Amino acid sequence: MFNYYNNTLESKARYVISSYEPDLLREPTSIPVEDIMEEVYGLSIEYQYIRNNGRILGETVFENALVPIYERENNEGYKLIPVKAGTVIIDAGLLNRRNDGRLRYTCAHELAHWILHKELYTRLGETAAMTKAVKSSESDRIIERQADVLSSYLLMPKGTVKMAFHRSANSPTGKITELARLFRVSKQAMEIRLKDMGLLN
Numbered sequence: 001m002f003n004y005y006n007n008t009l010e011s012k013a014r015y016v017i018s019s020y021e022p023d024l025l026r027e028p029t030s031i032p033v034e035d036i037m038e039e040v041y042g043l044s045i046e047y048q049y050i051r052n053n054g055r056i057l058g059e060t061v062f063e064n065a066l067v068p069i070y071e072r073e074n075n076e077g078y079k080l081i082p083v084k085a086g087t088v089i090i091d092a093g094l095l096n097r098r099n100d101g102r103l104r105y106t107c108a109h110e111l112a113h114w115i116l117h118k119e120l121y122t123r124l125g126e127t128a129a130m131t132k133a134v135k136s137s138e139s140d141r142i143i144e145r146q147a148d149v150l151s152s153y154l155l156m157p158k159g160t161v162k163m164a165f166h167r168s169a170n171s172p173t174g175k176i177t178e179l180a181r182l183f184r185v186s187k188q189a190m191e192i193r194l195k196d197m198g199l200l201n
């Protein structure tokens, strides 16, 4: 089990973003996470209903595999579809929401698994699935936490978030809303990030 310090993850996030476009770290703006996944990492993003209950939001396929998906259209239930290595399956239910924060967070979370845990999963022959449920084992919890932390750093880079925070003349609550919109993340994710950076109590 490898452990990452948060500042290691912070520099990994900066590296990922600057290998796509260094300007993204110079001025506050939203990070085009889907483009980074496709263009920098050669990943393909597919939208499917992963489960009937929407409990799995994203799944990264590390090796060619048959993956169960839920066939909602024709009421066919689950079926196995062949999926190529390097595919990120995102729950199609996320496409229907007006706020794209959760969709982008799920993409960034799966990209984080690809960056941090590819070797680990390839060895185990598993795909990575992001579930809403709390994972059972301690190592699973660590893996999920690392992916969440890197995801948050990718979507909300420290430098530009700080810049935007200090430029804003809004109240603390107003700043959360303003920055969440600017970086295209949920207000909840932005609030956690700002607290984490010590900018909010």
Ligand SMILES: [Zn+2]
Residues within 6 Å of the ligand: 109, 113, 128, 129, 130, 131, 143, 144, 147
């Ligand atoms: Zn995950």
